[in-house]
Amino acid sequence: xxxxxxxxxxxxxxxxxxxxxxxxxxxxxxxxxxxxxxxxxxxxxxxxxxxxxxxxxxxxxxxxxxxxxxxxxxxxxxxxxxxxxxxxxxxxxxxxxxxxxxxxxxxxxxxxxxxxxxxxxxxxxxxxxxxxxxxxxxxxxxxxxxxxxxxxxxxxxxxxxxxxxxxxxxxxxxxxxxxxxxxxxxxxxxxxxxxxxxxxxxxxxxxxxxxxxxxxxxxxxxxxxxxxxxxxxxxxxxxxxxxxxxxxxxxxxxxxxxxxxxxxx
Numbered sequence: 694x695x696x697x698x699x700x701x702x703x704x705x706x707x708x709x710x711x712x713x714x715x716x717x718x719x720x721x722x723x724x725x726x727x728x729x730x731x732x733x734x735x736x737x738x739x740x741x742x743x744x745x746x747x748x749x750x751x752x753x754x755x756x757x758x759x760x761x762x763x764x765x766x767x768x769x770x771x772x773x774x775x776x777x778x779x780x781x782x783x784x785x786x787x788x789x790x791x792x793x794x795x796x797x798x799x800x801x802x803x804x805x806x807x808x809x810x811x812x813x814x815x816x817x818x819x820x821x822x823x824x825x826x827x828x829x830x831x832x833x834x835x836x837x838x839x840x841x842x843x844x845x846x847x848x849x850x851x852x853x854x855x856x857x858x859x860x861x862x863x864x865x866x867x868x869x870x871x872x873x874x875x876x877x878x879x880x881x882x883x884x885x886x887x888x889x890x891x892x893x894x895x896x897x898x899x900x901x902x903x904x905x906x907x908x909x910x911x912x913x914x915x916x917x918x919x920x921x922x923x924x925x926x927x928x929x930x931x932x933x934x935x936x937x938x939x940x941x942x943x944x945x946x947x948x949x950x951x952x953x954x955x956x957x958x
Contacts, residue, residue, distance in 0.1 A: 699724040708831045712819030712838035717846035719843060720811045730800055737803050742852040747799065748783045750791050754799075757792040779949050781886025785866045785892045803854070810857045815842030825871065858892040859900050866900065870907055873934050874921050881942045886944035889953045901941070908937050 731733040740749055757898035764776060787806050791851070810866050819838035821827075841864075843849075850856045862885045869882035886904070890897035912933065916920035922929045945952075 699833060706823055708835065709819045709823060709838075710815060711835045712842075713816040715835065716842035717808050719839070720808055721786045723770050724804065730935060736800060736805065737852070738800070739852050742803075742854075746782055746852075746854075747803070749778055750788065750799065750803065751796075753779070753788055754791045755794065756915065757789065759902075764827060766949070774954075774958055776954035780894060780958070782855055782956030784930065784951055785855050785890075787854075787858070807851050810861060811842050811847065812856065813861045814847060814857065817841055817861055817864040818842065821868050824868055833922040855893050856896050859889050859896040862889045862928075863900065863903070866905060870904060870937075871911055871955040873936060874912055874915075876910070876924060877926070877933075877936060883940050883944045883947070887947035890945060890948035894948070894952050894955060897948070899946075904937075904941065908934070 724737075725732045727733075727735055729737060764774065787810060790806050790809070791802040794805075815838040818841040819834050822834045822837065828837070847857065847860055864890065865885045866882065869878075869885060873882050874879040878880065886900070889900050912921050912930065921933075926932055
């Protein structure tokens with residue numbers, strides 16, 4: 694692809710910025726209406742986020758600044774390992790954003806993370822629709838992206854922020870599976886599967902179930918016209934399945950750096 698073609702492709706996809714911005718704006722307006730700080734006395738600290746998670750974010754921030762250990766914490770009763778807590782609650786790369794805010798601005802840091810994840814959920818879903826040509830209408834693409842980012846699961850689990858990462862990366866993984874089947878391309882699949890599993894192993898294993906089911910669905914749904922085998926490879930099903938198993942295992946092994954300590958914990 695030459696530079697001119699790349700430039701045209703970029704201009705054609707720039708509308709996806711709205712798939713990010715609109716859900717963020719809507720979600721922020723809702724927070725304002727609920728009088729969430731700094732627009733009132735309300736707080737994002739609700740339910741378990743207030744009772745547990747916020748302290749884990751603070752511990753992560755102390756670790757980043759060298760004031761605590763990621764492996765062991767003396768704040769757990771008489772002391773105990775911390776990797777189990779890290780893997781389940783704050784392993785998301787977005788959690789590290791708390792280090793960009795002063796210690797006294799933890800509420801603002803968490804609000805920023807929630808809004809960022811909302812926007813990225815819409816953007817990645819829009820990316821999937823755009824790349825796969827599921828809709829020829831840019832307006833429809835943005836609308837459905839907003840619906841995905843503001844779905845019931847995404848709203849209800851805002852305070853369980855660690856469960857939202859899989860929502861963000863699922864459209865990318867879905868697109869990567871299609872690329873793996875059609876062209877044998879595997880890098881995107883490995884990277885984002887490993888990222889999803891490392892971010893949260895509990896939701897990650899559910900994503901693995903989805904990838905297994907979607908592989909067979911997409912393969913057989915697109916087998917009639919040969920759309921799933923653009924390279925003409927034979928025997929395509931066995932080789933595609935072999936690649937799927939191999940690169941899924943590689944993604945799992947990459948994420949093992951987080952999963953294994955969590956298992957021991």
